[in-house]
Amino acid sequence: MSTTTSKRRPLDFDARNLKNDLPAALTMALVSVPDAIASAILAGVNPVFGMNAMMIGMPIAGLLTSSQFMNVNLTAAMMLITANALAGIGSDALAGAMMMLAILTGAFMLVMGLLKLGRLTRFVSNAVMTGFFTGIAITIILGQLGGLFGYASSYDNNVAAVLDLLRNWRDVDPQTTAIGLLTILFIVVLARSKLRAFSLVIAMLAASILVAVLGWTDVHLVGDSYAIAGQFPLPALPDFSAIPVLLVPALAMAVVGGIQGAGVSQGVPNPDGRYPDVSRDFIGQGIGNVASGLFQGLPVGGSLGGTAVSLKAGAKSRWVNVFAGLIFIALVLLFGPQVEKVAEPAIAAVLVMAGIEIIRRDRIRTVWVMGWAPRVVMLLTLALTLFVPAQWAILIGVVVSVALHIYASAMEVRVVELRLTDDGGLEEQLAVADLPGDAVTVLTVYGNMFFAAASNLEDRLPKPQAGQRAVVVLRMRGLDSIGSTYVTVLDRYSKGLQAQGGKLLLAEVSVGVLEQLERTGMLNQLGEENVYLETPRVYFATRQAIRAAENWLSRPAA
Numbered sequence: 166m167s168t169t170t171s172k173r174r175p176l177d178f179d180a181r182n183l184k185n186d187l188p189a190a191l192t193m194a195l196v197s198v199p200d201a202i203a204s205a206i207l208a209g210v211n212p213v214f215g216m217n218a219m220m221i222g223m224p225i226a227g228l229l230t231s232s233q234f235m236n237v238n239l240t241a242a243m244m245l246i247t248a249n250a251l252a253g254i255g256s257d258a259l260a261g262a263m264m265m266l267a268i269l270t271g272a273f274m275l276v277m278g279l280l281k282l283g284r285l286t287r288f289v290s291n292a293v294m295t296g297f298f299t300g301i302a303i304t305i306i307l308g309q310l311g312g313l314f315g316y317a318s319s320y321d322n323n324v325a326a327v328l329d330l331l332r333n334w335r336d337v338d339p340q341t342t343a344i345g346l347l348t349i350l351f352i353v354v355l356a357r358s359k360l361r362a363f364s365l366v367i368a369m370l371a372a373s374i375l376v377a378v379l380g381w382t383d384v385h386l387v388g389d390s391y392a393i394a395g396q397f398p399l400p401a402l403p404d405f406s407a408i409p410v411l412l413v414p415a416l417a418m419a420v421v422g423g424i425q426g427a428g429v430s431q432g433v434p435n436p437d438g439r440y441p442d443v444s445r446d447f448i449g450q451g452i453g454n455v456a457s458g459l460f461q462g463l464p465v466g467g468s469l470g471g472t473a474v475s476l477k478a479g480a481k482s483r484w485v486n487v488f489a490g491l492i493f494i495a496l497v498l499l500f501g502p503q504v505e506k507v508a509e510p511a512i513a514a515v516l517v518m519a520g521i522e523i524i525r526r527d528r529i530r531t532v533w534v535m536g537w538a539p540r541v542v543m544l545l546t547l548a549l550t551l552f553v554p555a556q557w558a559i560l561i562g563v564v565v566s567v568a569l570h571i572y573a574s575a576m577e578v579r580v581v582e583l584r585l586t587d588d589g590g591l592e593e594q595l596a597v598a599d600l601p602g603d604a605v606t607v608l609t610v611y612g613n614m615f616f617a618a619a620s621n622l623e624d625r626l627p628k629p630q631a632g633q634r635a636v637v638v639l640r641m642r643g644l645d646s647i648g649s650t651y652v653t654v655l656d657r658y659s660k661g662l663q664a665q666g667g668k669l670l671l672a673e674v675s676v677g678v679l680e681q682l683e684r685t686g687m688l689n690q691l692g693e694e695n696v697y698l699e700t701p702r703v704y705f706a707t708r709q710a711i712r713a714a715e716n717w718l719s720r721p722a723a
Contacts, residue, residue, distance in 0.1 A: 177233055182481040189478035190488030192362055193236070196474055197223070197493055199365040202387065202504060203515045204239035207305065208247040208463055210263055211391040212504055215239055217398040218267075218462030219493045226453025226465060227486025231445035233436060235429045236471030236486060237453050241519060242301045242421050242555065243270075243466050249554035250414035254407070260461060261404030262411065267464040268403055269415035271454025274423060278447030289424055292535075293562040295528045296543035297421075300550025300558065305520035312513035315341030315383070324551060340381040341510045348372040348514035362474065365515050372511035387512070388505025395501020397494060398460040417556030418464055420563075422454075423447050426467025433472060436481070470522070538569045578612035580625045583640070583707070591704065596625070600667075602632030605714040607672075607707065609640045623654045634722060635667040636714040640707055642673030642699055652685050659691060666722060672710040673699040 197219050205215030218239055226237035247266060254262045307323035310316075310330055315338025318326035330337075351368035355361060376384045387393065423446075430441040446467065454464050475485050532539045546562030553561075580596040584607070593609065600606055610622060629635055637658075641647075659669040674682075674696055682688040688696060694713075697706040 177482055178484060179482060182484065185479045185481040186485045187488055189475055189480040189485045190492055192478040193471070193475055193485060193489035194492035194496060195363055195366050197238070197471075197489065198496060199369045199512075199515050200239060200471075201493075202369075202507060203512050203519070204241070204244045205463065206387075206509075206512050207241065207308075207516060208244040208263075209251060210247075210259065210463065211393075212387060213391070213393055213398075214260070214263060214461060214463050216493070216497050216501070216504075217460055218457045218465050220398065220490055220497065221460040221462050222267075222453040222457030222465040223493075224487040224490030225456045226449050227483050227490070228449075229452050230426075230449030230467075230483070231435075231441035231443075232426075232430050232433065232467075233441075233483040234433050234472055234476060234480060234485075235426060235441070235446060235449075236468045236475050237426075237450055237465050238468035238471040239463055240422065240425060240466050240468050241305055241516075241523060242298065242425070243418050243464050245301055245304060246414055246418050246421065246555045247464060249556060250411055253410075258404055258407070261402070262407040263463065264401065264403035264458045264461055265405065265407045266411050266415055266418070267454050267458030267462060269408065269411055270418045270422065270464045271451045271456075271458060273416050273419035273451070274447045274454060275451030277419065277423065278444045278449075278451055281444045282447070289420070289563055290539070290542060290566040291528070292532045292539035292542040293546050293559070293566045294424060295525070295532050296546030297550055297555075297559050297562060298523055298525070299529060299543075300547040301555065302520040302523035303547075304551060304555075305523070306517050309513040309516045309520070313342070313345035313510055313517060314338065315345075315385075315510065322552065338383055340383045341385070344372050344376055344381070344384050344508050345510035345514045347375070348508075348511040349518060352514065352518050362478065365518075369507060369511045369515060372514070373506055373508045376508045377506065385509040386505060387507045387509060390509075391505070393502055393504045395497055395499075395504075397498065398462065400459050401461055403458060413560070414554075414556040417559050418466070419451075421559060422450060422464070422466025425469060426450055428469055429467045429472050432469075433476070538572075542566045542569060578610065578621045578625055580622070580627075581609050581611065583607040583609055597627050599631035600627045600629050600635035600637065600662075602665075603634050603718060604632070605636045605638060605711055605718065607638045607640065607711060622651070623657065626654075626658055629658070629661045629665050629667060633666050634718065635662060635665060636670065636718060637662060637667070638670045638672050638707065638710045638714055640673045641671055641675070641678060642703075645675055645677045647678055647681055649685070652681070652687050656687060656690060668695065668714075668717065670695045670697070670710045670714055672697045672707045674706075675699055 201215035201219045202212045205212040223237055250266055251259060251262055304323055307327050310327055311318055314330065316330050316333065316336055318329040320326040320329050348368050351371055352364050355364035355367055360367060426446045427443050430443045430446050434440050450466060457463065457465055532543045542562065542565055545565055546558060549558035549561055581593040582596045584592055584594065586592050596608055606627065662669050669691060671691065679696065679698065682696065697710045699706055
């Protein structure tokens with residue numbers, strides 16, 4: 166009898182995957198060329214910095230994340246935050262500040278990963294992220310219309326700039342407009358063909374070649390604004406003096422990049438069928454960002470789009486990202502200077518189409534039908550993204566989301582009365598407003614019993630003033646702990662019942678809650694005999710408490 170054992174290979178390398186990973190890597194590298202150029206333009210920096218990130222950040226992060234298929238790339242949301250963060254920095258200090266931003270982003274991600282905080286991304290609501298990414302998409306589209314039509318507005322805000330463009334539509338440049346619109350047409354047509362994976366790079370190249378063939382000198386090229394050396398990046402020191410102004414944008418970028426990465430982690434399992442560790446993904450992205458920053462690259466983060474392209478191209482392991490980075494290096498060394506000949510309206514067209522792709526109507530519809538609170542959060546975050554820097558939009562959106570969640574949770578407290586039916590069963594009904602005298606009332610509370618909800622609980626409990634010798638059995642099953650506000654509510658309610666000759670009994674109490682009652686002195690106030698611990702048998706402790714309450718009522722009042 167023979168047995169086979171499978172040993173874990175270093176960094177999951179398996180030579181048998183090369184026949185799939187290498188073609189997928191070639192596809193990824195080619196697709197990454199227009200992404201690198203467009204992303205850098207979106208961030209307001211030289212495309213060289215985008216290419217540096219692809220050469221360094223993408224392969225290093227790809228080796229270290231828990232997710233084997235996650236593509237760590239330049240993302241539109243992170244580029245807009247970068248653009249806002251670097252907006253007030255002079256051209257001489259721009260490169261150093263950008264490097265510092267990438268390093269700080271990586272440091273935040275690294276710390277979050279080491280502290281196992283990846284799971285906290287689930288507390289950023291879907292409404293916030295839907296509003297944020299929709300706002301990012303609209304911002305990208307609006308921000309590129311000037312470049313698409315060859316009109317430079319004097320307004321900084323994208324909404325105002327578009328209104329200015331509409332008011333002065335006669336001043337648009339015909340040649341630039343033609344190239345921009347033709348690029349969009351190329352992308353749309355190619356996206357419906359077998360070449361759809363390469364639609365962006367083919368459309369960008371075709372439009373740029375057309376400019377050269379026609380000799381249209383009015384169309385701006387990348388080389389008119391930036392010099393592209395086409396070489397492997399060398400390490401450099403960042404601008405440490407920029408740290409104070411970059412802390413908030415870096416934190417926001419770490420959160421956004423981490424959430425995007427978590428979307429990959431939670432949606433794409435590894436080859437063994439298990440889902441990746443989100444915290445380890447944070448660590449991998451963090452190290453990738455630090456490396457990217459040290460080698461003069463832009464910040465990078467988990468990319469849903471890049472991961473989808475990789476999988477569609479046949480990726481079998483994490484080494485696709487490494488091979489893609491190596492192929493990208495070769496492309497830069499061989500053809501880097503040719504990037505100067507790329508037409509800027511073609512880049513604007515690529516970004517406009519990317520913005521359209523980001524808008525997820527299905528997610529917007531899902532949030533909309535969930536009620537007024539998610540709608541408010543989504544619309545507020547969207548509006549903030551359009552009119553304030555992206556890093557503040559996401560942070561304010563998270564704060565508002567948490568505040569509305571607390572409010573909604575506090576208002577969702579429900580008190581029901583438990584009654585025996587004629588056939589010996591149990592039924593629930595809404596609790597009465599006033600307690601009946603000389604009777605046992607069994608109450609169950611539903612909802613989250615944190616401090617704000619505990620205050621609302623007091624308003625919803627039946628009032629003891631109307632009935633003499635009313636006894637309440639309050640079921641607490643499912644509560645592992647209670648706060649001091651809840652203890653205060655119990656204390657006041659118990660005293661209110663005692664003032665009318667009644668009493669309060671607690672049933673289904675966990676060991677943790679019992680210890681809290683004891684530490685706060687509430688156990689003595691209630692009396693140990695009036696507290697019944699929960700057991701594996703549901704309602705057993707409740708029936709014990711009911712029998713004790715009925716026995717107490719059967720005795721003459723003192």
